[in-house]
Amino acid sequence: MPVSHRELTQMFERVLTLSKVDKTQSVAVLKSDYSNPRIVRAAMDAAQRLGANVYGVELPAFNHPRAMGMDMTAYCGDTPLTGNIAAQRALEAADLIVDTMMLLHSPEQEQILKTGTRILLAVEPPEVLARIMPTEEDKIRVNAAAERLKRARSIAVTSKAGSDFRATLGQYPTVTEYGFADEPGRWDHWPSGFLFSWPDEGSAEGTLVLDVGDILLPFKTYVREKVTLEIEEGFIRRIHGGFEAEYLRDYMAYFKDPEVYGISHIGWGLQPRAQWTAMGLHDKNDGMCMDARAFYGNFLFSTGPNTEVGGSRKTPCHMDIPLRGCDILLDGEPVVLAGDVVAPEASRA
Numbered sequence: 001m002p003v004s005h006r007e008l009t010q011m012f013e014r015v016l017t018l019s020k021v022d023k024t025q026s027v028a029v030l031k032s033d034y035s036n037p038r039i040v041r042a043a044m045d046a047a048q049r050l051g052a053n054v055y056g057v058e059l060p061a062f063n064h065p066r067a068m069g070m071d072m073t074a075y076c077g078d079t080p081l082t083g084n085i086a087a088q089r090a091l092e093a094a095d096l097i098v099d100t101m102m103l104l105h106s107p108e109q110e111q112i113l114k115t116g117t118r119i120l121l122a123v124e125p126p127e128v129l130a131r132i133m134p135t136e137e138d139k140i141r142v143n144a145a146a147e148r149l150k151r152a153r154s155i156a157v158t159s160k161a162g163s164d165f166r167a168t169l170g171q172y173p174t175v176t177e178y179g180f181a182d183e184p185g186r187w188d189h190w191p192s193g194f195l196f197s198w199p200d201e202g203s204a205e206g207t208l209v210l211d212v213g214d215i216l217l218p219f220k221t222y223v224r225e226k227v228t229l230e231i232e233e234g235f236i237r238r239i240h241g242g243f244e245a246e247y248l249r250d251y252m253a254y255f256k257d258p259e260v261y262g263i264s265h266i267g268w269g270l271q272p273r274a275q276w277t278a279m280g281l282h283d284k285n286d287g288m289c290m291d292a293r294a295f296y297g298n299f300l301f302s303t304g305p306n307t308e309v310g311g312s313r314k315t316p317c318h319m320d321i322p323l324r325g326c327d328i329l330l331d332g333e334p335v336v337l338a339g340d341v342v343a344p345e346a347s348r349a
């Protein structure tokens with residue numbers, strides 16, 4: 001439902017406070033032609049009310065001629081910031097950037113974070129921001145799960161639908177998303193509440209079955225008939241099923257890039273305020289549907305780029321695919337069983 005400007009500003013004051021914004025800080029609000037002006041205004045007002053030095057960085061939108069759709073997660077890598085060194089310097093000067101245009105999965109984001117600047121992505125509709133306000137408790141739970149994932153050397157995912165996937169872990173870092181950017185060099189996304197890593201290169205193997213009700217992002221569709229992905233040596237080798245399988249095959253083939261079939265970040269959702277059902281109540285262009293990525297107990301896997309953790313796959317095609325009802329085991333020990341979080345205890349809602 002609609003959120004008033006006053007409430008949206010107060011929400012930003014709360015989340016920027018959690019992100020350690022105060023009168024000692026400088027805050028840059030990064031925007032482009034397609035940013036939600038209400039979010040830009042609320043972020044600017046809230047940062048000023050917290051006493052920070054506030055400035056705006058506006059970049060002309062960048063449309064890649066082959067990108068399809070409006071979802072910024074669909075076509076990754078090049079952004080309105082790409083190649084604009086002066087704007088990047090202006091952003092690196094900030095203690096915190098509120099990103100209302102999306103730098104995620106771009107090399108520039110990593111370069112900026114390496115300077116110690118924090119980045120908070122905020123592009124979802126105000127109603128979603130309000131329903132999934134981040135809390136210190138979310139941080140504690142996500143970090144508890146991250147302590148377990150950091151130690152893991154293998155992951156196995158199975159489901160009644162027929163998934164039987166495994167990979168080794170350790171080559172790449174664990175990434176947490178709990179909704180506020182409170183530590184130097186941290187990127188986070190409001191709203192969120194999940195964690196992930198990447199399979200060791202070439203180690204992802206087996207089958208992932210997208211069952212009825214699972215979600216395909218950025219298509220923003222619920223699967224209606226099973227799609228089976230066969231994975232060997234880190235890459236999807238076969239996609240079969242009915243219409244959705246054909247649609248996914250054709251969509252990925254469009255990029256004419258073998259790297260689109262690489263398995264990207266894999267992890268699970270820990271946000272009880274995110275709902276599997278929420279996507280059905282929004283238009284495709286309302287936002288990127290973080291409910292689907294963060295809902296409690298999902299297995300979220302993705303395809304394509306791994307540049308944000310130093311990988312070599314800089315393909316633009318990125319699919320985020322959350323599955324319900326999976327068992328997720330780390331080193332043979334369950335963290336999720338039948339789509340419910342079972343361990344570590346400190347991560348359970």
Ligand SMILES: O=c1ccc(O)c[nH]1
Pocket residue numbers: 073104177189192293302320
């Ligand atoms: O918060 C996000 C959003 C998209 C994505 O691919 C990862 N994390």
Ligand SMILES: [Fe+2]
Pocket residue numbers: 265302318319320
């Ligand atoms: Fe993703």
